[in-house]
Amino acid sequence: MASPTVSAPKRETDPKKRIVITGMGLVSVFGSDIDTFYDKLLQGVSGISLIDRFDASNFSVRFGGQIRDFSSKGYIDGKNDRRLDDCWRYCLVAGRRALDNASLGPEVLKTMDRSRIGVLVGSGMGGLTAFSNGVEALIQKGYKKITPFFIPYSITNMGSALLAIDTGLMGPNYSISTACATANYCFYAAANHIRRGEADIMVAGGTEAAIMATGVGGFIACRALSQRNEDPQKASRPWDKDRDGFVMGEGSGVLIMESLEHATKRGANIIAEYLGGAITCDAHHMTDPRSDGLGVSSCIAKSLEDAGVSPEEVNYVNAHATSTLAGDLAEVNAIKKVFKDTSEIKMNGTKSMIGHGLGAAGGLEAIATIKAITTGWIHPTINQYNLEPDVTIDTVPNVKKNHEVHVGMCCVCVCVCARARACV
Incomplete structure (x- = not known):
């Protein structure tokens, strides 16, 4: 689906x-x-x-x-x-x-x-x-x-x-x-x-x-x-x-x-x-994401609808990006489903530097997203030496980039009790 x-x-x-x-x-x-x-x-x-x-x-x-x-x-x-x-x-x-x-x-x-x-x-x-x-x-x-x-x-x-x-x-x-x-x-x-x-x-x-x-x-x-x-x-x-x-x-x-x-x-x-957000659920597994990425993609689509934003307006995503084998690719595939043209999007992973803050993750990463908007600088995703070939979005590897953010999105997913999702 x-x-x-x-x-x-x-x-x-x-x-x-x-x-x-x-x-x-x-x-x-x-x-x-x-x-x-x-x-x-x-x-x-x-x-x-x-x-x-x-x-x-x-x-x-x-x-x-x-x-x-x-x-x-x-x-x-x-x-x-x-x-x-x-x-x-x-x-x-x-x-x-x-x-x-x-x-x-x-x-x-x-x-x-x-x-x-x-x-x-x-x-x-x-x-x-x-x-x-x-x-x-x-x-x-x-x-x-x-x-x-x-x-x-x-x-x-x-x-x-x-x-x-x-x-x-x-x-x-x-x-x-x-x-x-x-x-x-x-x-x-x-x-x-x-x-x-x-x-x-x-x-x-x-x-x-x-x-x-x-x-x-x-x-x-x-x-x-x-x-x-x-x-x-x-x-x-x-x-x-x-x-x-x-x-x-x-x-x-x-x-x-x-x-x-x-x-x-x-x-x-x-x-x-704050323009809008959404919450959804994979209804699938306690830890593994759905292989079709529906939980993530539907949450992103609903958050755009709530915000009154078209996919074309978004040019920055602060991703969940936990560094897990299944989760990282599932999230990227879901993002690519919603954003058909990702050539202008920058996507980074704050957790590469501060770790996964669990319940605090969304708060810390929302602040990073806002700072990207206000400064015009996107922080790097560090430790990227051998990128997965399916990841065709610019992940800002290892070095910061200057980028005027029009609309930024912070996506944090959760992997307990049916994998709830939340994007703002």
Whole structure:
């Protein structure tokens, strides 16, 4: 079954329903400054290194995109900082930095109707360290030794909850957990809250901190990870013939999404415009993509329809590109189904440098996509030495390229429970 041809409708013109990005915040393997993050990407720097957060010497995979020297100073008080799972620490810092970037600091928020500002930051795994420590306490010492923070700091909605408590935001608040499509699902849902008039502003994105023994061990058991321990910085190699699995990453990426009307009234700096998105499901397999690529191609087609964009207008795709044998080619084939002429399209893989951020992937890659739009520079896909012959789209191999982006698309797919899809 081929993906249907979609006639793009006119784009949204109602300023109450047009959605703009007025702030961005992140925590990444390259730090928490957005310009530094994107400069590292443009330089083709790899953030992958040997894991030292726990003793991984007996693991068959001993490397990942581990965040080092993270500081929450100025964003989280000392007592809470010691208690929190890294997943929520990353979320709080990225969320607060996004609000600051949007000129929505604490003093400004106090003057606003905070019931019209919501938070929707998801996680694929939740507080995995908190959960693992709780289980360990139960087994080794008994249930009386389980911390009272075990449940609250494990569940996936805690990022949104803590950020709302910290900032007093009383609008829509929940989380979505769809593995690596999590952040894109959150952007899509957040946009719809604004379009339905339920919020003026949404703080949306994803967060993850799974580089710990349980997380790495679990993905090793799934046989999903690259085992290139002798050369970790060259392990993530999207679309390369010698790819052997993905590399784990972590972090958080958060956007401030706001109605154009509200942003204009408060004189906000408009960074980019969210045009639309879509969500679909392969209904096929927990980990393998459909061979015909229908799940991906239909999601892309539906997102174009929602955005009011024709395929010819898109000239940049920030791809999922995890560096898995089946997934990379399935995604390319689906893109080629929708975009009949790919000669003007640039397509790159952010994960080649920062690893796969799981629930945070869509947030971090959305920021990379927006920076490509605003700077006119596309970061490279590194570690491309032996490109698959079926990949006929320009993947920006190893060196950045100057490229005026007309419409960019961020595609993040998820490989758990029937392979959900989300494109924005």
